[in-house]
Amino acid sequence: MAGDPKNSAELLLVAFFPPFLVADLEKEYVLHDFFNAEDPEALLAEVGPRIRGIVAGGMKGPDEELINRLENLEIISSFSVGYDATDVVAAQNRGVIVTHTPDVLxxxxxxxxxxxxxxxxxxxxxxxxxxxxxxxxxxxxxxxxxxxxxxxxxxxxxxxxxxxxxxxxxxxxxxxxxxxxxxxxxxxxxxxxxxxxxxxxxxxxxxxxxxxxxxxxxxxxxxxxxxxxxxxxxxxxxxxxxxxxxxxxxxxxxxxxxxxxxxxxxxxxxxxxxxxxxxxTPHIASSTHETRRAMADLVLANLRAHFAGEPVPTPVPNQR
CATH class of the missing domain: 3.40.50.720 (NAD(P)-binding Rossmann-like Domain)
Known part of the structure; x- marks a missing residue:
């Protein structure tokens, strides 16, 4: 967890991410690691009302239940071009923006x-x-x-x-x-x-x-x-x-x-x-230094744009 809680948006991490992405996120946001939490329910009870964003993975994303529990959720930024692990329909029904990382991989x-x-x-x-x-x-x-x-x-x-x-x-x-x-x-x-x-x-x-x-x-x-x-x-x-x-x-x-x-x-x-x-092979198709860095940059760009009140660069297709 880093950043000034008074000024930084609080994000929930629901998958494993490269350390360099986590380090960059910590410079700008307050992070809560749901993926590695010993007691996920206790974590949600404590920080759930403050969560404004989720950082998701291609194989691990928020389902409808988690999305609906986070009353102040605004954006789900996925570290992947694929977003089938995230319940996009549930997010759209809540007015939550979902982004991904196309083209770079x-x-x-x-x-x-x-x-x-x-x-x-x-x-x-x-x-x-x-x-x-x-x-x-x-x-x-x-x-x-x-x-x-x-x-x-x-x-x-x-x-x-x-x-x-x-x-x-x-x-x-x-x-x-x-x-x-x-x-x-x-x-x-x-x-x-x-x-x-x-x-x-x-x-x-x-x-x-x-x-x-x-x-x-x-x-x-x-x-x-x-x-x-x-x-x-x-x-x-x-x-x-x-x-x-x-x-x-x-x-x-x-x-x-x-x-x-x-x-x-x-x-x-x-x-x-x-x-x-x-x-x-163990899901290594995009596993190069260059591509993972580019994916991380898109995750950050989408979050920064949203919290600055600007259009996100790479929303998933067909968002209402």
Whole structure:
């Protein structure tokens, strides 16, 4: 907690944040750490009426109950481009502004996505494990799959999907997409997800999370993708039915997968830990010094603008 309580807005932290963001926030605001509180209820009872802002994360945000308990809440500033962890409807019903950090992390997420598109078919993670385990002297690995001419199906051609498509063109991939909004792009458009999965060698997930896309990628999609197909997910873990993914990988109903996100973070499915044909990373798509600094700057810019009575730079779309 820092700042002069008489002059500084009081904020509730509901997720883990980089120390440099917390340090910058402490220079201007009074902070209350709800995420690490030993007794969250006692904390709310003490400071709840004074809270004017929440700093949220992409995977940890305020639900309707918390939003409604904070009678003087004015703004929720999310340290993420995704905001499905925050109940935006409840916030809007209260007249609370919700902001996020778009654009600044697009390139990093797309870079990891393209790395996954290379790693999974070429079996790069498997090859490294093979070498480290001392197996090279004993046996050769099975062959991988090349990229040129393969069909890449992108689920959600937004900022990240478009950036991945641009990168994939340089590798000679044949690009298609499925999106709920029409797009004026030179790529093949598919009217439904299953038809694209059937026609794709690699299915890339870059759509929004939330209830509307929960378990969108299920057993039917894996069956359509088939035993030579690969799944890539750098979007949200909730979009993929993880139980169906485990079965598809272990029964070789798909060739492989690469995932950076999971349904119940920071927990990844135990069943995948010993599965060879999957690449897994702990939600690192935007984890670079430069991007996390830029995200922190946007969180601060949104808070500063609001408390100065100015329009916030990056509100979430379609705020009333």
């Amino acid at each position: 697009t390139d990093d997420v797309a870079d990891l996505g393209m790395a996954f598109i290379i790693m999974a078919p070429r079996r790069i993670a498997e090859a490294e494990r093979h070498l480290r385990a001392g197996k090279w002297k004993l046996a050769r690995m099975d062959l991988g799959t090349n990229l040129r001419g393969k069909k890449l199906g992108i689920v959600g051609l937004g900022r990240v999907g478009s950036a991945v498509a641009m990168r994939a063109e340089g590798f000679g991939l044949d690009i298609g997409f499925h999106d709920i909004m029409p797009k004026d792009v030179p790529y093949r458009s598919y009217p439904d997800l299953l038809s694209m999965a059937e026609d794709s060698d690699i299915l890339f997930i870059s759509c929004q999370g939330g209830e509307s896309t929960r378990n969108l990628i299920d057993a039917d999609v894996f069956d359509a993708l088939g035993p030579k197909g690969f799944l890539i997910n750098v979007a949200r873990g909730t979009i993929v039915d993880e139980d169906a993914l485990v079965v598809a990988l272990q029964e070789n109903r798909i060739a492989g997968a690469a995932v950076d996100v999971f349904r119940d973070e920071p927990n990844a499915p135990e069943a995948l830990m010993g599965t060879e044909n999957v690449v897994m």
